Amino acid sequence: MALENLRAQYEALPYPERDPADEGTRLITGSPSNLWELNHYVFGGARDWTKGFRALIAGGGTGDAAIMLAQQLADADIDGSVCHLDLSSASQDIARARAKKRNLTNIEFRQASLLDIGPSDGEYDYIDCCGVLHHLDDPSAGFAALSALLADNGGIGLMVYGELGRTGVYHIQDALKSICPEGEPITDRLAAARKLIGALPQTNWLVRNPFVTDHLNGTDAGLFDLLLHSQDRAYLVSELATLIDSAGLRVTSFIEPGRYRPEFYLNDPTLIDRAKAQAPIEQAALAELIAGNMNVHILYAVKSANTIELPDPMRKDAIPVLRDMLPEDGVKAVSNGHFAGRINGLDIRLPMPALAKAIIRQCDGTNNLETIYEAVHALRPDIDWPGFSRQFLNLYDALNGINRLLLKFPTD
Ligand SMILES: C[S@@+](CC[C@H](N)C(=O)[O-])C[C@H]1O[C@@H](n2cnc3c(N)ncnc32)[C@H](O)[C@@H]1O
Incomplete structure (x- = not known):
């Protein structure tokens, strides 16, 4: 019954709202499932793409992850397939129209529950499950089902709601359940939600929470998904860790990695040492408790027995890949020895090494560290490899920490 309610909701209100016509003008990118991001966190940066690649987008909705990944595979000329799986045919129709608009031929669509497809369907090298498991009656069954579908050296990119950053959401969900319960027409429930939001005093926790905005973006689907959902729950990192562990998985990294390290927020050396x-x-x-702004948790996980390690930023053959910025944008973002930005309401100002601009300028996604070192050394003959490598490590720790820098390795 719970699954039937879910299906009915996403048949009536596919989420997030997307217009296939927009595919002509922009590609929506995000996490998880950016190709170079998943290569870094699932395959240690060294996936051999010549061996094929099977991806499952479990609960793919209106298609954001499937479209991004399929487009990136096509752009990189990688022979891979993406299976978009969802309960809702209305959501899949939108995803299908988006794929058509882009002439993508590497996506197949399957209407089913992720709980019902089994290992007989073949193993997947990568599974995306973004914003789905927290809606299941028994989320642990969802984790187990996905884990069972994963190849031994494969990995999962996951997003579930974070408890602290959603403070106030469940107060209003409960208020709406009492004023306009499930079973009343969707239009009445949406109208009640809009009236209630309009009346909330400034003391209300949702009003005071800047980290959730779906009820303010004007769409019915966004409002319903946030405040009228038939079933959702949120997780603390500690609870999520238990679920992942019991599904036979281990976390390789949260995204953004730096936000999940206490020293991202702390200055005091004693506190940092203890953390x-x-x-x-x-x-x-601990970082979650300190930050307070984590309204979602995004992470990559592999099977517990998989010993894959994160890419080594000291290797000369490592190729740095900037995420969501061109080298010239990265160079511009470095000012007065710092990289400044804002992540989910948090202003950040990360110290940069002296060579930051010279290095970032060379990060075109094809140059490896040896080539970048040679270019820098030509300008600064006083810089030797150990000195360069130390500065790159500082740059990498900072920019990888905010998910702006990834690594890949040649595999041939
Ligand atoms: C909140 S939407 C997220 C969509 C998409 N993953 C995204 O992040 O844009 C949740 C989607 O999961 C689908 N879904 C929920 N339970 C599912 C299940 N058991 N099997 C397959 N799809 C499911 C819903 O139909 C809906 O399209």
Whole structure:
């Protein structure tokens, strides 16, 4: 019954609202499932794409992840296939129209529950499940089902709601359940939600929470998904870690990695030392408590037995890949020795090494570190490889921490 309610909601209100005509003017990118991001966090930067690639987008909705990944595979001339799986035919119709508009031929569509497809359907090298598992009656069954579909060396990109950053959402969900319960017509419930939001005093936690905005973007689907959903829950890092562990998976990284490290927020060396003495997952849980703004958790996970390691930024053959910025944008973003930005309401100002601009200028996604070093050395003969490498490591720690810099390796 719970699954039937979910299906009915997304048949009536496919989410997020997308217009296939917009595919002519922009590609929506995000996390998880950016191709170079998943290569970094699932395959240690060294996926051999000549071996084929099977991806499953579980609960693909109106198509954001499927379209992004399929387009990136096509652009990189990678022979891969993307399966868009969803309960809702209305959502899939939109995703299908978006793919058609882009002439993408590497997506197949399947209307089914992720709980119902089994290993007999073949293993997947990568599974995206973004904004879905927290809607299931039994999320742990969803984690287990996805884990069972994964190839031994494959990985999962996941997004579930974060509890602290959604403060206030469940107060209003409960208020609406009492004023205009499930079972009343959708239009009445949407109208009640709009009236209630309009009347909320400035003391209300949702009003005071700047991290959730779906109820303010004007779309019925966004409003319903946030405040009238038939079923959703949010997780603390510690709860999520338990679920992942029981599904036989381990986290390779949260996104953005830096936000899940306590030292991202702390200055005091004693506090930093104490935080760093904890296991990585405990550090992530601590960072969540300190930050307060995590309304979603995005992470990559692989099977517990998979020993893959994150890419080594000291290797000369590592190729830095800037994420969502061209080298010239990266160079411009460095000013007065810092890289400034804003992540989910948090102003950041990251110290940059002296060579930051010279290095970023060379990060075109094809140059490896040896080539970049040679270009820098030609301008600055006093800089040797160890000195360059130390500065690159500082740059990498900062920019990878905010998900602006990834690494890949040649595989042939
Ligand atoms: C909040 S939307 C997210 C869509 C998409 N992943 C995104 O991030 O844009 C949730 C989607 O999951 C689908 N869904 C929910 N439960 C599912 C299940 N058990 N199997 C397959 N799809 C499911 C819904 O139909 C809906 O399209």
